[in-house]
Amino acid sequence: MHLAGYRALGLDFTYIPFSVTDVEGATRGMRALGIRGLGVSMPYKQAVIPLLDEIDPVAARIGAVNTIVNDEGRLKGYNTDWIGAVRALEEVAQLGGARVLLLGAGGAARAVAFGLAERGASVTVANRDLDKARQLAAAIGGAAAPLDREAFSADHDVLVNATSRGMADVDPRSPVPEEALREDLLVMDIVYKPMLTELVEAARRRGATAVHGGRMLLHQAAEQFRLYTGREPPLAAMDEALRGQLG
Structure with missing residues (x-):
């Protein structure tokens, strides 16, 4: 994606991958x-922080x-992960005041x-480990719930x-029972391998609006592009390259 963007703007x-064992x-x-x-x-997203001169407030x-x-x-x-997520969702909906059920409480x-909290959404974190859900919910001023069928039935x-x-x-397998997916629901799966996950396909079968993980990946890379170059990223060229990579 990055290389495609650089080529498009001349x-x-x-952009070169490095295999790193010594982050310092x-x-x-x-x-x-x-x-x-x-x-x-990963596993350096936390370890690198004390080695830097300044950290963006949201990071x-x-x-x-x-x-x-x-x-x-x-x-x-x-x-830029959070920016990728919210911009992918904002392509199809406004997040301010939205009631969001977030599955998982790990790093992603x-x-x-x-x-989501930055955009003014009301977030419920559902996770198999309820203590972790509560910790994350407390950090963003949200609610916590066990990851079970009752969570999916909530409004x-x-x-x-x-x-x-x-x-x-x-x-x-999809983490959500297909019958819990409503036509008026917006569904995003941050998984991008495969791009069309079982959850995305089930949501579309049920008539819901579905956003695949490739959109988050694209927008987080686009924000990196802005930070590196100071230029507006050519999204079409980067998206074409991403689709070529992921299929």
Whole structure:
């Protein structure tokens, strides 16, 4: 996606994956080599924070950084996962005042939860470990519920799956009973491998509006593009590249 964006705008940038085992050494190398930006994946999204000079306020509240920008040797950390989630949803709905059922309380769910709260949504966190759901709910001023059929029967406008259920290499089954999916419901699955998960396909069969995980992936990368380059990302070119990768 990033390379497609750079080519579309004629920018002299490249985007290269590094296999890192020494995160402190990687940040020193970023300064020494003048690398403009780095994307950070697990398991380093928390470990990198004390190594940076500044943290974006939302990233600090989430407690995870997935993007680092180097401004003349000063490293600032951001989290674009939450931006990806809310922009994917905002393509089809307004989030202010929306009642959202968020499935999961792990790292990905945490970023989504803070993003929803930033946009003024009312969030209920449903998780198999109720204590973790309560902790996340308390952090965003939301509610907590066990991840069971009763949670799905509650009145909500938006349902977001931020668990690993649906991933082809973990458990491809939908985390939501199909009969719980209503026609007036907005459903987003942050899983993007496969892009059309069982949850997304079930939601569409039921007449609900469904957003696949590729949209979140696109928008979080687009925000990284803005931070790295200072330019507006060419979404069409980046989306085409993403679809080519994911199928």
